[in-house]
Amino acid sequence: MQETTKLIHSIPVDPLTGAISVPIYQTSTFVQAAPGINKGFDYARSNNPTRAALETIVAQLENGKVGVAFGSGLAAIDAVVKLLQSGDEIIAVDDIYGGAFRLFEQVYKKFGITVQYVDTTNVENVFNAVTPKTKLIWIETPTNPTLKISDIEAIAKIAKANRCLLCVDNTFASPALQKPLSLGADIVVHSATKYLGGHSDLIAGLVITKTQELGEKIRFYQNATGAILSPFDSWLLIRGIETLPLRIKQHCASAQLIAEFLETHPLVNKVYYPGLKTHPNHHIAKRQAKGFGGIVSFNLKEDTEAAAAEFINNAKLFLLAESLGGIKSLVSHPATMTHKTIPAETRIAAGVSNSLIRLSVGLEDAEDLLEDINQAFEKLLINANKNKTAVFN
Numbered sequence: 373m374q375e376t377t378k379l380i381h382s383i384p385v386d387p388l389t390g391a392i393s394v395p396i397y398q399t400s401t402f403v404q405a406a407p408g409i410n411k412g413f414d415y416a417r418s419n420n421p422t423r424a425a426l427e428t429i430v431a432q433l434e435n436g437k438v439g440v441a442f443g444s445g446l447a448a449i450d451a452v453v454k455l456l457q458s459g460d461e462i463i464a465v466d467d468i469y470g471g472a473f474r475l476f477e478q479v480y481k482k483f484g485i486t487v488q489y490v491d492t493t494n495v496e497n498v499f500n501a502v503t504p505k506t507k508l509i510w511i512e513t514p515t516n517p518t519l520k521i522s523d524i525e526a527i528a529k530i531a532k533a534n535r536c537l538l539c540v541d542n543t544f545a546s547p548a549l550q551k552p553l554s555l556g557a558d559i560v561v562h563s564a565t566k567y568l569g570g571h572s573d574l575i576a577g578l579v580i581t582k583t584q585e586l587g588e589k590i591r592f593y594q595n596a597t598g599a600i601l602s603p604f605d606s607w608l609l610i611r612g613i614e615t616l617p618l619r620i621k622q623h624c625a626s627a628q629l630i631a632e633f634l635e636t637h638p639l640v641n642k643v644y645y646p647g648l649k650t651h652p653n654h655h656i657a658k659r660q661a662k663g664f665g666g667i668v669s670f671n672l673k674e675d676t677e678a679a680a681a682e683f684i685n686n687a688k689l690f691l692l693a694e695s696l697g698g699i700k701s702l703v704s705h706p707a708t709m710t711h712k713t714i715p716a717e718t719r720i721a722a723g724v725s726n727s728l729i730r731l732s733v734g735l736e737d738a739e740d741l742l743e744d745i746n747q748a749f750e751k752l753l754i755n756a757n758k759n760k761t762a763v764f765n
Contacts, residue, residue: 373485374615375733376618376712377550378432378618378699378708379429379433379613379614379616380614381427382429382432382433383429383610383613383666384425384427384428391438393512393607393611394607394610395421395422395423396422396581396604396606396607397416397420397421397422397603398604398679399416399420399603400416400680401414401415401416402414402415402416402431405655406695407552409754416600416603417598417600418595420454420600420603420606421477422603422606422610422739423441423600423601423603423606424465424556425606425610425643426439426496426512426601426606426607426609426610427440428556429432429562429578429610429613430547430562430613431580431587432581433547433613434480434528434542434547434552434553435551435554436470436552436553436581436582436587437552437581437582437583437587437589438578438580438581438584438588438591439578439579439580439582439585439587439707439723440496440579440581440587440590440591440594441564441576441577441578441594441600441601441606441609442576442577442579442594442599442600442601443575443576443599443600443602443605444563444565444575444576444577444578444599445471445543445561445562445563445564445565445566445576445577445706446471446475446577446633447577447597447599448562448563448577448578448626449471449472449475449541449577449601450475450479450560450610450686451590451593451594451597452508452539452559452561452565452577452579452596453475453476453480453485453508454593454597455507455508455537455586455589455590456480456485456507456508456727457485458483458484458485458759459484459485459505460484460486460487460505460506460507460508461485461486461487461494461498461503461505461506461507462476462485462487462488462507462508462509462510462580463487463488463490463498463502463506463508463509463510464476464487464489464490464509464510464511464516465489465490465491465492465510465511465515465520465522465723466489466560466720466722467491467511467512467515467516467517467518467520467722468492468510468512468515468516468712468714468722469512469516469519469541469710469712470706470710470712470713471710471713472510472541472547473537473711473713473714474538474637474713475534478686481609482690482753484752486505488501489718489722490529491520491522492494492513492520493511493520493522493523493652493653495523495526495527495530495647498527498530499530499760500531502534503537503633506536507528507529507536507537508536508539509531509536509537509538509539510539510541511524511538511539511540511541511547512540512543512544513529513540513544513545514544514545514646514657514665514670515544516543516546516667516668516710516730517646517666517667517670517704517706517710517711517724517730518619518669518722518723518724518728519544519646519658519667519726520653521646521651521652521653521654521657521663522654522656522724523653523660524538524540524550524552524555524556524557524660525555525556525660527556528556528557529556531556531557531558536754537558537559537586538557538558538559539557539558539560539561539620540552540557540560540561540654540710541558541560541561541562541563542561542562543561543562543563543567543697544566544567545665546562546567546568546616546665546697546699547560547616547618548567548616548617548620548662548663549624549661549662549663549664549665550618550660550661552664553580553582553661557582558577558581558582558583559580559581559582559587559590560578560580560581561577561578561579561580562577562578562580563576563577564576564577564578564609565577565695565697566695566696566697566698567616567619567623567666567697567700568609568613568616568697569608569609569610569612569619569697570613570615570616570619570697570698570699571608571612571699571701572607572695572697572698573608573643574604574608574612574698575605576601576606576609577601580731585729592643593614595642597673601676603713603721605762619699619735620663620665621712621736623665623666623697623723623733623734623735624647624663624664624665624666625686625738626666626733626734626735626736626741627645627647627664627665627666627667627668627731627733628645628647628732629738630646630668630738630741630742630745630764631643631648631677631734632634632647633645633650633742633746634668634670634717634745635650636662637749638673639673639674639749639752639753640670640671640672641670641672641673641675641727642670642671642674643668643669643670644668644669644670644723645664645667645668646661646664646665647663647664647665655680660678662721666696666697666733666734667696667730667731667732667733668730668731668733669706669728669730669731670728670729670731671725671727671728671731672696674727674729675725676708676712676726676727677705677708677727679727679752680705680707680726680728681705682751682752682755683729683748683749683752684703684748685704686747686748686749687703687744687745688705688708688744688747688748688750689701689736689740689741690702690704690731690744690745690748691703691742692704692711692760693707695732696730698732698734699734699735700734700735700736701731701732701733701736702729702731702732702734703730703732704729704732705729705731706724706728706730707719707724707725707726707728710730711724731740
C-alpha cells in the first residue's frame, strides 16, 4: 500500500457513531463506572480520545511505537531534554533553531546539562565530540535556516556505539519526505505548527519514539508537566495531516523552481536548498529523503540587514511573519527574528548572515511567486542605482 493511502486510512472512523471525522472530545473529565474503573480515560490532562487518535496516527506516520502530543514544539523539545540529568552532555547541530538554543543555554545549562555545538554535516565532528558524558545527540536535518543536511544513518551508528540517544528534529522535512526512526534515530520531534498542521492555525509539538519504553518516559513527562495539546488543536492537526503528502509535493516543486531562479540572480550571493546539485550534501539529502522540502534560504551580495529588509518590504505575496510550512508563502529575516537569541558571532559562524533571507514557499502558483521575487529584486536594484547616482551628484 502506498504511503498516501496508508495515511488516509490510518485516520479512524469513530466506532461509536461512524463519524468519518475524528470527534472533538471537548471535556475535562470522564465519568467512571466505579473508583479506578473507566473506559481508558479519567482526566483530560492524562489522556483524551481526540489526542490519543492523533498520537496513534503520528506514531504510524513516523514508523514509531509511541507518539506524544504537546502544546508547542518547544514543549516537545523540553520533554526530550528531561530524559537527561545533571552532568549529562548534549551534542547539538551548530545551525540550531533559536528557541532550542535558548532552552539549552538559558534553562537547562543552570541545571548542569551542557551542550557542544558542532557542524554535524561532517560525521567526524560528531565522532570527535563524543565524551563519556554524552547522552544525547541532537540534529535538525534540514537545519533552520541554512538547510544543512546531516547523515542520519551514520550519526545513528555513532550514537548506538556510544550508548547515547539520537534525536532528530524532522520539522523541515516532515514524515512525508523523511523517516529518521527508520534510519536509526531513537526519537523524532516536530514543531507540528509547521508542515504537519499546514494551515498556520495552531501551535503544537510532537515526540515520536522508536521504542515503547522510551515513549512511556516521554508520556510521563507530558502528564507530569501538563504541556498537553488541546482536543480542538489535536483535531486541527489530524485534519492538516490528511492532506500532508499532496501539500508537500507542491511545496517541493515550487521551492525547486525558486531555488534554481535565485541561484542565477546577480544580486544573490548564495542559495541554500538541498535540491540544488551545488548543495554540499545534495547526495545525502537525495539518499535519505523523498524530496527536498519547501524552504529556500539565500543571502545577498550586499550582506546587510538593510538590504535584506528592503527586499522583504518589496515582496507582496511573501508575507513577513514568523513560522513556516503553511499554505501562504512567508518570508523572514532569521538574524532579527528566529535566531535573534543566538549571539551574533555564533549565529554568523553557523552561516546565519546579516542578509540571510528565509522563504517558506506556499501553495500559490509558482509563476506568481517567481514574479513576486523578481519584482522585489528589481525595486532593490532601482533603489541601489538611485543611491549611487545621489552619491556622485
